Amino acid sequence: MFGAEILLRRWFYWVSREDLKEQPYPQTMFTFREMFASLAPFFTFREMFTSLAPFVTAAVVIVLSPFVKEHIPSAVSTYLVSMYEKWLSRFSTPQVTLVIEEKGDLKVRNQIYDAARAYLRTLISKSTKPKRFKVNKVGTQNESAIDIVENEDVIDISNGIRLNWKLYAVKEVGHVDVDRYFELSCDKGFENEVLESYLPDIVDRYERNQNDDKVVKLYTRDGSYGNSVGVDRDGDWNYVIFKHPITFEKLAMDPKQKEMLINDLDRFIGRKDLYKNVGKAWKRGYLLYGPPGTGKSSLIAAMANHLKFNIYDLNLSCRYSDEDLRSILLSTTNRSILVIEDIDCGAVLDDKRREFDSFTLSGLLNIIDGLWSSCGDERIIVFTTNHKDRLDPALLRPGRMDVHVHMSYCTIDGFKLLAANYLKILCDHQLYRQIEGLLKNVEVTPAKIAEQLLEGGGTDVVLQGVVKFLEQKEREKAEAAKLKERLKSAAIDVDAEGLVKFLKQKKLENAKAAEAEQLLSSVDTDVDVEELVKFLKQKKLEENPNES
Ligand SMILES: Nc1ncnc2c1ncn2[C@@H]1O[C@H](COP(=O)(O)OP(=O)(O)OP(=O)(O)O)[C@@H](O)[C@H]1O
Known part of the structure; x- marks a missing residue:
């Protein structure tokens, strides 16, 4: 561009000088040879030519275009232009x-x-x-x-x-x-x-x-593997900015366990060199177990907020092949928490179902222990379950999950913390003693307590509501115990849980029978309802022989 600029300046000079106008431009001012010679210390010929090329092209186009348009067929002119461009490209910088x-x-x-x-x-x-x-x-x-x-x-x-x-x-x-x-x-x-x-x-x-x-992102995968490209996607994952306000301070759990967990996470983050020196993948696995509503998801959110790690939430109810799963896991980034919730819920399939092109537990564990962890740094994996006893022993083997965390029902310490969060009670309250006694007696999740604390009406009213709620739970527990005792004395060998399920099923069947009876009476047909139910069941069985 510099060469072109000098050329233009000189041209303006030539135009503005009346005395030079009579003389032809190049000879009076300079020859091209002189101009290139004067610029030579600063630029190579190629650079000067490159600078001038756009001007030369423009001039050629302007001068020749009417002629080209009129006399040369378009195919030929296109060819000539392409040849010209090819020739010109020899002078542009590669x-x-x-x-x-x-x-x-x-x-x-x-x-x-x-x-x-x-x-x-x-x-x-x-x-x-x-x-x-x-x-x-x-x-x-x-x-x-x-x-x-x-x-x-x-x-x-x-x-x-x-x-x-x-x-x-x-x-x-x-x-x-x-x-x-x-x-x-x-x-x-x-x-x-x-x-x-x-x-x-x-x-x-x-x-x-x-x-x-850093903003924490929550990555999920909707539906089946391989959704089309969308706006809020990073690789194979959709994401939203994660704004869960929970922190370790606000989390109701055993204080010693909480402290252990925070220290464990901090130690893990600070051990980059150690992991490198011993040749171990820089990853850590946590198994969170406990009944629904005890705060497993809240704990994961607190971990992510503490470490400022993104969360990858992998829903295993979608059917992934081992190959898909491998690709999905490898598309997660460093400094992240991979969450696999409810690992016991039928999502981890046994070998019989391999034929349905779904992954197996061993496949999942192999990916996690193999390429996934060795190809990345600062990886955390969290499995959650409501039933630790139902887990495959392969998952519980020592060394598989580094830390097992039990999330328990609400204790008085947890309750006080929740009351501080929700009601801003920072010191003792007269009802705490009564609540402590009740909490020792009944099993209530922090989620249920949180629901009670959200009821309006002022601190005293809310705490009285909690007391009533816990007393009701206590009564229900006593009734269930009585029923159990009666069953036992009548030598009925049914476990209480099974009995409740059975009664619920019966109730459902009775309701269906009543509905059918009402329907039949409206069409004035004389049919025995029980017979009809049997008949329909039989029919259904014939249609779906696999359904027991
Ligand atoms: N330990 C806790 N500390 C503070 N809040 C809690 C705790 N547990 C539950 N909660 C409250 O209850 C809600 C539901 O709890 P959360 O989803 O974390 O339980 P979960 O154990 O993951 O349940 P699930 O097994 O059904 O997924 C939370 O949003 C939170 O408001």
Whole structure:
């Protein structure tokens, strides 16, 4: 451009000088040879020619276009233009292009890709925007988020190097997976600087930002594996900004256990070198068990908020093959918590169901212990269950899950903490003693207590409500115990739980029978209802012989 600028200045000078107007322009001012010679110390011939090329092209187009249009067939002119471009490209600086794939050969996430994506988001938020970009705002966010779109050039200038980024997303026919990658182009000769300084800086910045003011994201996968590309997606996962307010301070659980857990997490995070030195994957597994409503999910949220780790919530009720599962797990990022809830709930399938193309427990454990943990850093995995006794022994084997955490029913300590959270009671209350006695006697989850504490009417009224609720529970417990005693004395060998289920089923059947009777009476048909129920059952069995 500098050469072109000098040329233009001289031309203006020539035009403005009346005395020079009579003389032909090049000879009077300078010859081209002289001009190139004067610029030679600063620029090579190629650079000067490159600077002038756009002007030459414009001039050629302007002068020749009417002639070309009139006399030369369009096919020939297109050919000539392409030849001209080819010839011109010999003088432009050659480019080099780096391809940065989202996932590597083993389908493991490429950290440079993630860092680049985050960097380009900030770049276009702060500086010149590309021609097309995405803007998105979800309810919980304060500001709109800007993001790059595919096939759009994003230009960055760093240390005088012009870098051209472009994101591509390719979906092969018959494949559910989308392959994403960046192409990063710069002038040839600068590639080493890009590799040795530009890209490492971007990755460094990305890692630092992960720790500072990091927002925690909750990743989920809706429906089946391989959903189409969407707006709020990172790789194979959908995400939302996770804004759960729970922290360890607000969590009602055994204080000693809580302290142990916080120390364990902090120690894990601080042991990067140790894990590296002993050659162990930097991962830790936690098994949370306890009845529903005791705070297992809340504990996971508190862990994520404490560590500022993203959460990947994997729902195993979806049918994944071992291969799908491997790919899904490998698309999770470092510094994250992988959560597999209700691991006992039929989602972990036995070998018989392999034929249905679903994963097996051993498949899952192999992935977790193998590639998943060794390809990443600071990985936490949490399994939850309501029934530890139903778990496959493979999961309980020593060394499999590093820490087992029992989430129990509400104790008086837990109650006081919840009362402080919900009612802001910071010291003792006269009803605490009574509540303590009741809590020792009945099993109530923190979730149920939290529900009671949300009732309105002032502190005293709410606590009296809690007392009434616990007394009611106590009465129910006494009645159930009495029933059990009577069954025992009548030598009826039924477990109480089974009996309750049986009675519920009976009640349901009676209700159905009553409904059928009402229906039949309205059509005036004389049929014995019990016979009819039997008949219908038989029919159903014939239609679905697999249903017992
Ligand atoms: N230990 C606890 N400390 C504070 N709040 C709790 C605790 N346990 C439960 N809660 C309250 O009850 C709600 C439900 O609890 P949560 O979902 O964490 O239980 P869970 O054990 O994960 O249940 P599930 O097994 O059904 O998933 C929470 O949102 C929270 O308000």
